[in-house]
Amino acid sequence: MAEFTMELNDEQKEVRDWLHGFAADVIRPAAAEWDEREETPWPVIQEAAKVGIYSLDFYAQQYFDPTGLGIPMAMEELFWGDAGIALSIVGTGLAAVGVLANGTEEQIGTWVPQMYGDANDVKLAAFCSSEPDAGSDVASMRTRAVYDEAKDEWVINGTKTWATNGGIANVHVVVAVVDPELGSKGHASFIVPPNTPGLAQGQKFKKHGIRASHTAEVILDNVRVPGSCLLGGKQKLDERLARARERAKAGGERVKNAAMATFEASRPAVGAMAVGTARAAYEVALDYAMTREQFGRPIIDNQGVAFQLAEMATQIDAARLLVWRASWMAINGKPFTAAEGSMSKLFASETAKKVTAQAIQILGGNGYTREYPVERMHRDSAIYTIFEGTSEIQRLVIARTLSGMPIR
Ligand SMILES: Cc1cc2nc3c(=O)[nH]c(=O)nc-3n(C[C@H](O)[C@H](O)[C@H](O)COP(=O)(O)OP(=O)(O)OC[C@H]3O[C@@H](n4cnc5c(N)ncnc54)[C@H](O)[C@@H]3O)c2cc1C
Numbered sequence: 001m002a003e004f005t006m007e008l009n010d011e012q013k014e015v016r017d018w019l020h021g022f023a024a025d026v027i028r029p030a031a032a033e034w035d036e037r038e039e040t041p042w043p044v045i046q047e048a049a050k051v052g053i054y055s056l057d058f059y060a061q062q063y064f065d066p067t068g069l070g071i072p073m074a075m076e077e078l079f080w081g082d083a084g085i086a087l088s089i090v091g092t093g094l095a096a097v098g099v100l101a102n103g104t105e106e107q108i109g110t111w112v113p114q115m116y117g118d119a120n121d122v123k124l125a126a127f128c129s130s131e132p133d134a135g136s137d138v139a140s141m142r143t144r145a146v147y148d149e150a151k152d153e154w155v156i157n158g159t160k161t162w163a164t165n166g167g168i169a170n171v172h173v174v175v176a177v178v179d180p181e182l183g184s185k186g187h188a189s190f191i192v193p194p195n196t197p198g199l200a201q202g203q204k205f206k207k208h209g210i211r212a213s214h215t216a217e218v219i220l221d222n223v224r225v226p227g228s229c230l231l232g233g234k235q236k237l238d239e240r241l242a243r244a245r246e247r248a249k250a251g252g253e254r255v256k257n258a259a260m261a262t263f264e265a266s267r268p269a270v271g272a273m274a275v276g277t278a279r280a281a282y283e284v285a286l287d288y289a290m291t292r293e294q295f296g297r298p299i300i301d302n303q304g305v306a307f308q309l310a311e312m313a314t315q316i317d318a319a320r321l322l323v324w325r326a327s328w329m330a331i332n333g334k335p336f337t338a339a340e341g342s343m344s345k346l347f348a349s350e351t352a353k354k355v356t357a358q359a360i361q362i363l364g365g366n367g368y369t370r371e372y373p374v375e376r377m378h379r380d381s382a383i384y385t386i387f388e389g390t391s392e393i394q395r396l397v398i399a400r401t402l403s404g405m406p407i408r
Helices: 010-037 042-051 056-063 070-081 083-102 105-116 180-186 234-249 258-291 303-331 340-367 374-385 391-403
Strands: 125-128 144-148 153-164 171-177 187-192 199-204 215-226
Touching: 010 042, 010 070, 010 083, 010 374, 042 083, 056 070, 056 083, 056 105, 070 083, 070 258, 070 303, 083 105, 083 125, 083 153, 083 171, 083 187, 083 258, 083 374, 105 171, 125 153, 153 171, 153 187, 171 215, 180 187, 180 234, 187 215, 258 303, 258 340, 258 374, 258 391, 303 340, 340 374, 340 391
Parallel strands: 125 171
Antiparallel strands: 144 153, 144 171, 153 215, 171 187, 199 215
16 A cells, blocks of 8 residues: 655656646647637647547556556646646546446456547547436436347437537447336446447537536437446346345345445545646736736735735645545545545535636736636636535535435
8 A cells, every 4th residue: 555645756746747748838728719619629639649648548557556646636737727628638537437447357448448549530438427307316317228138238218418528429438227226226337339329419518617528418219239338247237236135125224335435536536627727727816916016016915915825825735635635545445434535526626616716806807808717717617516426415425424324
């Protein structure tokens, strides 16, 4: 087990500086344009693929970094560049992790490379769980997967919503109900291979922020996938369902299921994205406050402004500490006895919203215009308190974990 440390090693520092260079030279200059266009920034993703940032190898290297700091460090730098473009670059990783965590070796080897494509022919992947009537309440999911034993195929029907890269992805990972009696324990994940008949993009959403990231509905109409597309395989699913039925029979014992543990482990990554956006806005605000003069002196000369910046920097550092702690716990298999993953996401995402709003205030009228990036950063920051579990759901998870009570 790696000791917890706040000190990046030389290799990590090298990677951080490389990512920061890409974020500063390629992502940040493209941010305003793609925000206005509200389109997937394919040329930037391609550029990231060319240098190796958009690749399975890079993502896996950071994901399996024993210190746990690889992913949060990478997320912070890329999202420092721009949240919408960065989500277009890392969105595939969210689907890939679903396969890396639950797939067989064969599934990982077959599908994950197809999620990324290569530098000459870049591909994307989408993770489709949320539905119009099943957002925070995952257990009310309706998309149904039924096994056709004669053909060894699964038939999937339903509507997914809010899917990042939904409909434009080469590979979709779709969560569906396989046993409606078991609530969220009766769900399973499926690969929907490229060009599978019956999968179509529905509405593409026009959004408040992260507008360079594509978000859309995904319609599944009698989508047939081979049995081999069930993540983890049929035997593992049957065993898991049998265990869940046993528990249900035994009186519905409350189980801390694997999905909960997975969320606790993945939430710090969203916290790191939020830290990146917050840090970006803080830096713009600090620079502005030191150069903008009113009443014959820089505005930072007023405690009212300087103290705000002090507060912003403190909150960002505190957020990063929580994120790094939770990321270290996740990779080292430490139990999240106080929902530390949710804590990190809650604090970092709320910090990003607050800090980006403060940055607008410090820039005054300029902050309110699209001539300066903090307006975009503030719009972008609102997503962090919504996706991967809203702030309210994080508070619920933390409160339930701390108290052991089924707080509603
Ligand atoms: C840009 C974007 C990208 C996304 N990407 C993906 C993706 O790639 N894949 C995917 O599957 N999903 C994705 N999502 C979906 C996202 O995870 C959901 O939006 C989120 O889980 C919230 O669900 P909801 O929008 O249905 O809100 P709801 O669950 O309807 O919540 C509405 C409000 O009620 C509150 N609330 C609900 N229940 C409770 C409760 N018990 N206690 C207190 N308050 C409560 C919520 O906190 C929220 O404030 C994305 C969403 C967005 C906006």
